[in-house]
Amino acid sequence: MLRYCDEYAADYRAYKGGPLCYEDGCLYRGLIALHEVTGEQRWVDHMVRLVNAQVAPDGTMAGYELEDFNIDNVLSGRALVWLAQRFDDPRYRKAADTLAEQLSRHPRVKEGPHWHKHRYPEQVWLDGLYMGLPFKLEYGLAFGRPDFVEEAADELLAGLALTYDASSRLYRHAYDSAKAQPWADPETGLSPAHWARAIGWAAMAMIDVVENLPAGEKRDAITARWQALAARLTELVTADGRWLQVPDMPEMGGNYAESSATAMLAYVYMKASRLGLGTDRDPGIAAFESLIKNAFETDVTGRRVLGRIVWVAGLGGFNGNYRDGTPGYYLTEAINPDDIKGVGPFMMGFAETL
Known part of the structure; x- marks a missing residue:
């Protein structure tokens, strides 16, 4: 697995051809985790x-x-903070x-x-809790912005309450918030279904902020949110220890064990246990071992790849399609083996096993 991670990173090129993006940020988090546990340069x-x-040398991204x-775009900023403190x-x-x-x-x-995003006005997505708030906290701690530290905790708790x-x-x-989107319930403003990777993003936000x-009270409140979610998620694991693309609908035809969400949650269970947050490590270990046993495939070149990673999922209009957020919608999105949104969290989880 160390060789797999090393070869993947060596071959990796900017996910979107150059611009800083959250996909690259997922890799950077995995690389930081592996460095911190192994000490390897x-x-x-x-x-x-x-x-x-x-x-660029002048800081232009x-x-x-x-x-x-x-x-x-903010997720990669966590790597920038880490590097700024060391170089x-x-x-x-x-x-x-x-x-x-x-x-x-x-x-x-x-x-x-x-x-x-600006093009998704008045909307809070679980993805965004992870993309922005751990950076806001870490930047605040590193560079003397206590307002950012408080905001990160407040916004995470508010985002979790809203969703x-x-x-x-x-x-x-x-x-x-505007209750104006066709996908939103007109009374609650909520989207119609649960997507496992979105829950994975939220869980990683909880644990990385709590770390x-x-x-104080805010840390305790976020920890309690994680403990309650952890208890619920243990009720939804597949027989082999993974989580489904639509996690609470195992009876739905075409539903499948999705690798990015499984890697994210494996990482969170293991890290939460290491941090002493009152939840069991075993579901994380079981999920990680199941990925190794059941999710790796051999591609046409003979290379080993992590399979069953959904490429993307969202809400509203995108590339000429309307994503309505229903349970069935999440099963229509393409699967992209070795996508960094699965491999990055896999690296993070792997680091927790070392």
Whole structure:
């Protein structure tokens, strides 16, 4: 598995051809996790090679437009903060400062959290909780912005409250504060279904924020949210220990064990146990072992790849299609073996086993 991770990183090229994006940020998180547990320089070298191709010496980020107000673009900022604290290269701090400026100006719903993107107005998506809030916390701690630390905790708690569905004890993919989107329930503003990777994003946001958040009521409240979610998710595992693309509908034809969500949740269960947060490590170990046993495939070149990774899923119009957020919709999206949205969390989970 170390060889798989190393070869994957060595072959990796910017996911979108150059611009900094959240997919690259997933890889950077995996590389940081592997470096921190092994102490090996190769993981940092991979990251520096890739980041330096995306961030110019003056801190300009390739393809970045602040006023797109795209929360996805912020995830790679966590690598910038990490690098800025360890290398005497001003590009990392300058670029991180630009992302912090974006969050300072980024539109918010009236309940507090940021819009997902400028083109998705008044909407909070679970994905965005992970994309923006751990960066906001880590930037605040690293560079003397206590307001960012408090905001990260407040916005995470607000986002979780807005997307929680009490009947299922899970979190819906998104919330429309304006209750104007065709996919949104006109009374609750919630999207219609649960998507496993969205829940994985939210769970990773919880655990990565709690890891660095100072002790107090907000940390306790986020921990309690994770504990309740962990208890519910253990009721939804497949027979071999994974989670389904639509996690609470095992009876639905075509539903399948999805690898990115399984890797994310494996990572969170294991990390939460390591941090002493009162949840069991075993579901994470079982999920990770199941990925190794059941999800790896051999591609046409004979190379081993992590299979059953859904490429993308969202809500509203995209590329000429309307994504209505119904359970059936999530089963129509393409599967992309070895997609970084699965491999990055797999690396994070692997680091927790070492």
